[in-house]
Amino acid sequence: MSLSLQSITDSDLSLLEALCSVHGPSGNESAVRDFILKHIKSEMESWVAKPEIFSGDEYQNNLMLVFGKPRTALYAHMDSIGYTVRYDMNLIKIGGPLAQQFTLLKGEDSGGPFIGTLIGEGNELSVEVESHCDASCDAPCEDQTDRALEPGTDLVYHHDFRSGSRSIQSPYLDNRMGCWLALLAARTITDGVICFTTWEEHGGGSAGYLSSQLYDRFGVRQSIICDMTYVTEGIRSGRGPVISMRDRHIPRRSYVDRVISIAREAGIPFQIEVEASGGSDGSEIQLIHRPVDWCFIGVAEEHYHTPDEKVLKVDVINALKLHSALMENL
Amino acid sequence: MSLSLQSITDSDLSLLEALCSVHGPSGNESAVRDFILKHIKSEMESWVAKPEIFSGDEYQNNLMLVFGKPRTALYAHMDSIGYTVRYDMNLIKIGGPLAQQFTLLKGEDSGGPFIGTLIGEGNELSVEVESHCDASCDAPCEDQTDRALEPGTDLVYHHDFRSGSRSIQSPYLDNRMGCWLALLAARTITDGVICFTTWEEHGGGSAGYLSSQLYDRFGVRQSIICDMTYVTEGIRSGRGPVISMRDRHIPRRSYVDRVISIAREAGIPFQIEVEASGGSDGSEIQLIHRPVDWCFIGVAEEHYHTPDEKVLKVDVINALKLHSALMENL
Amino acid sequence: MSLSLQSITDSDLSLLEALCSVHGPSGNESAVRDFILKHIKSEMESWVAKPEIFSGDEYQNNLMLVFGKPRTALYAHMDSIGYTVRYDMNLIKIGGPLAQQFTLLKGEDSGGPFIGTLIGEGNELSVEVESHCDASCDAPCEDQTDRALEPGTDLVYHHDFRSGSRSIQSPYLDNRMGCWLALLAARTITDGVICFTTWEEHGGGSAGYLSSQLYDRFGVRQSIICDMTYVTEGIRSGRGPVISMRDRHIPRRSYVDRVISIAREAGIPFQIEVEASGGSDGSEIQLIHRPVDWCFIGVAEEHYHTPDEKVLKVDVINALKLHSALMENL
Numbered sequence: 009m010s011l012s013l014q015s016i017t018d019s020d021l022s023l024l025e026a027l028c029s030v031h032g033p034s035g036n037e038s039a040v041r042d043f044i045l046k047h048i049k050s051e052m053e054s055w056v057a058k059p060e061i062f063s064g065d066e067y068q069n070n071l072m073l074v075f076g077k078p079r080t081a082l083y084a085h086m087d088s089i090g091y092t093v094r095y096d097m098n099l100i101k102i103g104g105p106l107a108q109q110f111t112l113l114k115g116e117d118s119g120g121p122f123i124g125t126l127i128g129e130g131n132e133l134s135v136e137v138e139s140h141c142d143a144s145c146d147a148p149c150e151d152q153t154d155r156a157l158e159p160g161t162d163l164v165y166h167h168d169f170r171s172g173s174r175s176i177q178s179p180y181l182d183n184r185m186g187c188w189l190a191l192l193a194a195r196t197i198t199d200g201v202i203c204f205t206t207w208e209e210h211g212g213g214s215a216g217y218l219s220s221q222l223y224d225r226f227g228v229r230q231s232i233i234c235d236m237t238y239v240t241e242g243i244r245s246g247r248g249p250v251i252s253m254r255d256r257h258i259p260r261r262s263y264v265d266r267v268i269s270i271a272r273e274a275g276i277p278f279q280i281e282v283e284a285s286g287g288s289d290g291s292e293i294q295l296i297h298r299p300v301d302w303c304f305i306g307v308a309e310e311h312y313h314t315p316d317e318k319v320l321k322v323d324v325i326n327a328l329k330l331h332s333a334l335m336e337n338l
Numbered sequence: 339m340s341l342s343l344q345s346i347t348d349s350d351l352s353l354l355e356a357l358c359s360v361h362g363p364s365g366n367e368s369a370v371r372d373f374i375l376k377h378i379k380s381e382m383e384s385w386v387a388k389p390e391i392f393s394g395d396e397y398q399n400n401l402m403l404v405f406g407k408p409r410t411a412l413y414a415h416m417d418s419i420g421y422t423v424r425y426d427m428n429l430i431k432i433g434g435p436l437a438q439q440f441t442l443l444k445g446e447d448s449g450g451p452f453i454g455t456l457i458g459e460g461n462e463l464s465v466e467v468e469s470h471c472d473a474s475c476d477a478p479c480e481d482q483t484d485r486a487l488e489p490g491t492d493l494v495y496h497h498d499f500r501s502g503s504r505s506i507q508s509p510y511l512d513n514r515m516g517c518w519l520a521l522l523a524a525r526t527i528t529d530g531v532i533c534f535t536t537w538e539e540h541g542g543g544s545a546g547y548l549s550s551q552l553y554d555r556f557g558v559r560q561s562i563i564c565d566m567t568y569v570t571e572g573i574r575s576g577r578g579p580v581i582s583m584r585d586r587h588i589p590r591r592s593y594v595d596r597v598i599s600i601a602r603e604a605g606i607p608f609q610i611e612v613e614a615s616g617g618s619d620g621s622e623i624q625l626i627h628r629p630v631d632w633c634f635i636g637v638a639e640e641h642y643h644t645p646d647e648k649v650l651k652v653d654v655i656n657a658l659k660l661h662s663a664l665m666e667n668l
Numbered sequence: 669m670s671l672s673l674q675s676i677t678d679s680d681l682s683l684l685e686a687l688c689s690v691h692g693p694s695g696n697e698s699a700v701r702d703f704i705l706k707h708i709k710s711e712m713e714s715w716v717a718k719p720e721i722f723s724g725d726e727y728q729n730n731l732m733l734v735f736g737k738p739r740t741a742l743y744a745h746m747d748s749i750g751y752t753v754r755y756d757m758n759l760i761k762i763g764g765p766l767a768q769q770f771t772l773l774k775g776e777d778s779g780g781p782f783i784g785t786l787i788g789e790g791n792e793l794s795v796e797v798e799s800h801c802d803a804s805c806d807a808p809c810e811d812q813t814d815r816a817l818e819p820g821t822d823l824v825y826h827h828d829f830r831s832g833s834r835s836i837q838s839p840y841l842d843n844r845m846g847c848w849l850a851l852l853a854a855r856t857i858t859d860g861v862i863c864f865t866t867w868e869e870h871g872g873g874s875a876g877y878l879s880s881q882l883y884d885r886f887g888v889r890q891s892i893i894c895d896m897t898y899v900t901e902g903i904r905s906g907r908g909p910v911i912s913m914r915d916r917h918i919p920r921r922s923y924v925d926r927v928i929s930i931a932r933e934a935g936i937p938f939q940i941e942v943e944a945s946g947g948s949d950g951s952e953i954q955l956i957h958r959p960v961d962w963c964f965i966g967v968a969e970e971h972y973h974t975p976d977e978k979v980l981k982v983d984v985i986n987a988l989k990l991h992s993a994l995m996e997n998l
Contacts, residue, residue, distance in 0.1 A: 035588035095572035160583030212624035242755035253820030294872035365918035425902035490913030542954035
């Protein structure tokens with residue numbers, strides 16, 4: 009069942025590009041969930057095992073795939089960072105966006121879709137509407153620069169996907185790339201769970217709910233977080249996926265040691281990350297009232313949480329190998 | 339079952355005034371719980387439906403009313419902000435009180451009840467005892483200005499209820515008015531739950547426990563928070579109850595959209611609130627490990643968290659209409 | 669069943685000394701768990717009642733003893749503060765260590781055990797390796813001053829246990845003394861639970877999981893935290909164990925009042941603590957979604973969270989009496 013992926017196909021890249029453009033800031037992930045669900049239903053006939061699918065209003069915006077007799081669950085969050093319109097076109101943050109002034113944003117309110125420009129820095133942010141829709145739109149573009157957005161409208165980075173020979177760059181690789189890696193891994197999983205989670209970027213993430221459910225219903229006590237991380241003095245692009253020893257929370261050492269030994273035995277290159285702050289769906293699992301272990305696996309990005317998130321393809325391929333090895337051997 | 343309340347009766351006002359004067363800082367809510375329980379038992383014969391009552395030591399200081407076949411739970415917190423005596427008459431905060439120096443406080447330790455004065459500002463606070471009891475007391479007032487209070491004694495604002503033709507002003511409208519609105523709504527609820535919660539102001543609120551119980555035992559996945567909020571650049575007194583799109587947590591968009599559409603269809607005026615910080619019993623529900631949705635509904639106050647909290651009656655009446663419409667139609 | 673301990677035996681002191689030297693920073697407590705489990709198995713034949721033991725991978729690093737028909741659970745955390753190696757010998761904190769520069773640290777990575785020295789202050793910390801092992805080691809000591817430690821390696825204070833006629837001083841009295849008090853109390857418990865918990869110092873503590881389990885499986889709603897606290901303007905060594913009215917969380921007043929009245933009736937000296945910040949396993953229990961009460965009982969330390977934590981034996985003896993009285997009478 010080992011995976012022999014050596015490169016990323018054009019079809020896979022198209023899927024990733026599409027995923028990166030779907031609107032889904034924290035709390036408003038239903039379009040991403042629907043996109044992934046539709047993809048799964050069209051693809052799963054070719055998968056090694058057919059999962060049971062858990063979704064619908066009683067799962068909020070979450071989506072869960074249960075394969076065979078699961079021991080380990082893989083978590084990929086669907087939600088993205090972004091902004092909420094407060095009053096008078098001022099913006100407040102969803103999660104921790106780090107965009108520069110004049111970044112292009114997009115959204116939709118009862119007046120229809122729009123493209124806007126981010127104004128200001130730090131926490132003094134606002135938006136100016138540029139046009140009523142995307143440049144790819146066929147309708148005649150009327151001037152919308154006086155358009156006021158409704159309070160509560162949520163905005164995300166405008167899509168801008170760039171694939172080079174060695175790298176991929178796009179807004180929202182964090183964490184549509186995690187979702188995409190989970191979908192690629194799904195092709196060969198025989199026993200395990202994939203959870204597409206919500207609210208990871210902003211707090212109150214659903215990984216706590218899903219991991220509690222999985223423990224209660226299936227006895228699943230092992231978790232792997234499939235997400236993105238950032239280049240630091242200790243982490244470099246091109247040196248393999250990142251295995252985190254800790255962030256603001258500390259996973260159980262004996263479990264992380266097992267993850268590391270599986271990576272070593274599989275001959276997959278990896279880097280060890282050690283951080284004092286930050287968190288992930290792993291933090292949500294740390295805080296549940298069940299004995300569930302977790303370990304964060306990330307692909308290192310440059311320009312984290314900006315519209316220019318950039319990864320190396322070699323790290324992506326090795327991350328997929330690592331996730332597949334972990335789902336098989338943990 | 340729609341409510342036709344157009345004004346607030348004297349009897350209703352008396353109930354609110356009494357509620358505002360009961361001692362109940364976070365962690366010490368049993369007197370409020372007992373007051374509400376006694377009121378319910380004397381009134382419920384006239385209600386449209388008789389709820390099952392959940393209370394007692396196995397529910398800590400909480401109180402829960404379950405009507406018919408519940409789909410939605412209404413949460414009103416009973417606890418208030420206040421102060422705890424540390425050592426040498428110094429005070430630390432319970433929740434986030436915003437009172438001015440020389441505000442009148444009240445409390446009771448093993449030496450009996452007392453009235454005191456708040457001294458200092460920011461986090462350098464202390465109390466001086468003024469007298470051994472309220473001015474309404476019949477006993478001769480001995481000088482108590484040298485009386486030392488026991489560490490751990492909790493103090494609240496002295497009661498001071500003022501009802502005008504258009505407004506109501508009192509300490510602890512937050513959230514005895516929420517409790518009172520819930521009691522008025524209870525008269526016509528046929529299916530639903532009312533939760534009177536604890537520890538909301540200080541952290542570790544019981545709404546998490548109660549909402550988990552309600553999901554597990556009754557399958558309740560819909561929540562409405564019945565609380566107070568504050569006037570800002572986007573929120574004005576007189577423009578209707580507030581529906582919050584977010585505070586430090588972000589409720590699920592599709593659920594809030596349903597709340598808004600019910601308010602629109604019922605023709606009830608409302609305002610949309612968008613905040614980057616703050617929280618409520620909704621935050622506690624966001625953090626449980628169940629798929630339970632929540633939306634915050636508040637009455638806008640001036641002088642929030644002071645002894646002079648002030649609301650307009652028209653907003654109160656519309657808040658009651660909104661809660662009744664939501665309990666009926668969600 | 670009342671306890672008549674008047675002094676601490678040499679054998680008891682040896683057990684405490686051994687406990688204080690076991691490596692067990694948050695997330696890596698398995699050696700402490702194994703040490704305690706071995707002790708229990710060798711001693712429990714002499715106990716008044718034989719508990720059921722819950723441990724193993726399905727309990728992560730936790731250990732739970734259930735005696736008879738439990739009403740109350742005693743929580744002692746096994747994990748300690750410490751440091752994690754980040755990159756290039758820099759250190760980040762586990763919990764809140766307060767050691768001075770040049771403090772001796774110990775740890776082990778794939779290169780074997782080592783002794784190191786803490787360099788720097790505040791959050792700019794690093795470590796220099798001094799030797800490959802303890803002075804008590806028989807092997808010839810080679811110079812290891814150039815040895816680089818692996819990222820993710822965790823370090824703790826070097827052991828340094830000092831027992832005088834009136835006092836005990838050692839790193840990690842917090843909370844190996846709590847574990848030790850729980851083991852002494854275990855000798856006479858007939859009905860109750862002892863929980864040896866994990867992750868208390870760093871966040872995401874297991875007391876939430878264990879207390880949820882105990883409520884669900886045994887209906888246990890009463891908790892006592894057995895831990896260490898610090899001398900302040902209101903708390904002095906020698907004045908008895910500390911009963912906390914609050915820290916950053918506020919336990920239910922009526923439960924704390926019962927604890928105080930049991931201490932009074934038993935004639936055990938105690939001090940009342942009131943703090944605005946800080947937390948314990950009690951905070952974890954406050955945040956579960958069960959109606960479980962808690963009260964923090966601590967022994968007052970000087971030099972808290974340093975390698976020189978110091979307590980008076982008279983306070984320790986009275987703490988043991990108080991825990992025994994509470995387990996019997998709550």
